Each structure stands twice: as structure tokens, then as C-alpha cells.
Amino acid sequence: MPDERYWNDRYLQGHTEWDMRQVSPPLQAYFDQLPDKNIAILIPGCGNAYEAGYLLEKGFTNSTLLDISPVLIDRLREKLPPSPALKLITADFFDHRGGYDLIIEQTFFCALDPAKRPDYVEQMHRLLKPGGRLAGLLFDREFKSHAAPGDAAPVGPPFGGHLDEYKKLLEKKFRIKTLASCYNSIRPRAGTELFLIAHPWPVL
Ligand SMILES: C[S@@+](CC[C@H](N)C(=O)[O-])C[C@H]1O[C@@H](n2cnc3c(N)ncnc32)[C@H](O)[C@@H]1O
Numbered sequence: 715m716p717d718e719r720y721w722n723d724r725y726l727q728g729h730t731e732w733d734m735r736q737v738s739p740p741l742q743a744y745f746d747q748l749p750d751k752n753i754a755i756l757i758p759g760c761g762n763a764y765e766a767g768y769l770l771e772k773g774f775t776n777s778t779l780l781d782i783s784p785v786l787i788d789r790l791r792e793k794l795p796p797s798p799a800l801k802l803i804t805a806d807f808f809d810h811r812g813g814y815d816l817i818i819e820q821t822f823f824c825a826l827d828p829a830k831r832p833d834y835v836e837q838m839h840r841l842l843k844p845g846g847r848l849a850g851l852l853f854d855r856e857f858k859s860h861a862a863p864g865d866a867a868p869v870g871p872p873f874g875g876h877l878d879e880y881k882k883l884l885e886k887k888f889r890i891k892t893l894a895s896c897y898n899s900i901r902p903r904a905g906t907e908l909f910l911i912a913h914p915w916p917v918l
Contacts, residue, residue: 751772
């Protein structure tokens, strides 16, 4: 299953097909309506983190970018303007500790071994402060091209999924406010993404 070396190699070889080269429009719209610019935000599996540049530009003061790939984080340190509003961390998401008001999901869940999905939910819950929320995008599709006919398990990443499965997983630890078809995805992902907003139990 994909580990630090796997992700480093993807960045070194330029196999970053997921990279949108722009802020994700649904996330941009979500950020634009957030009233408090001082909330603590975590972007796990941040990749090239165009969202972080946008948050900085819009005056958000407390964003943490976390990724397992040191190659990627070194590149981000060179690319992003040094700012106390941006913290960069090389770490495995599952080992990270902290308290956040908002955690952003974007092509991170689908990058993880599906066997880790319950751990993802637990860890998101652990990292969110009471009253916080997990927000972002989840694929509503399978990636069949990655599995040979008759394969027992899907090959990936990315690993696909669907609304009912996410609902079942998340409801153990979250009150789901929104989990619905996304209307403003980038064109190649149109109709295949769900927008999620979920609050950790207990909801304040
Ligand atoms: C498919 S990429 C998506 C990157 C970015 N979110 C985007 O949408 O462009 C998945 C990212 O998650 C990172 N990653 C994978 N497993 C991780 C883990 N356990 N902890 C932290 N980052 C991880 C990879 O290094 C990679 O940057």
C-alpha cells in the first residue's frame, strides 16, 4: 500500500495526475463564505496546496499543511511565501496531533488504503476541536480502470467510493450537515464529486 516512498516517487517522477493546478472551485466558494479568518485550518495530504495560497491571500491567519512526502513539503517551502499564517509539516496524518476548527478534505481520502477508512474517521474526529468541522470533496465513483477483471481488491490509488458508504462510516463520529452532489466541480470531475460538511459528535 502507498507509503512515504511511493508518494515521494510520484512527486519526483511528476506523476501527479490529481493535481488541479488551481484552487478547487468548490473549496474556494466554501472559503469565501467563512466569516472568521482566524480559525485553525488543517489541510492533510495537502499536495501542491493551491488552497493554502488562496487562504493566505484572503487573510486567513492559521493554516497548517501536512503531507507524508518530504520531497513535496520541501518544494512547498520554496514555493509558498514564508508567513506565520502557514505552517508546513512533514508527517503521517495518522501520527499527527493537534486541535483544529476546520479540516479540509481533497483527494486525500481516496489516496488512502480503503482498510484505513475507519481510522481516517477516528483521526479526523480526534483532530477536530468541539464545534469544528470536516469539509471538502469526496469522489462519488469507482476507479475501475485501476483494477483488472476478477481482481479481489481494487488497485489504486485513487480508491473510489459512494455516498452510502461515506455516510455509514462518518455517522459513527460525525453529524453530517452536507453530503451532496457538487455543482461547481472542475469539468473533468463534474458529476463525480460530493461536497461534505460534517461536525464531530458531540455537536455544540
Ligand atoms: C492524491 S494526492 C492529493 C494532493 C492534494 N490534496 C490535491 O488535491 O492536489 C494525495 C496526497 O496525500 C499525501 N499522503 C498520502 N498518504 C498520507 C498520509 N498517511 N499522511 C499524510 N499525507 C499523505 C500524498 O503524499 C499526496 O500528496
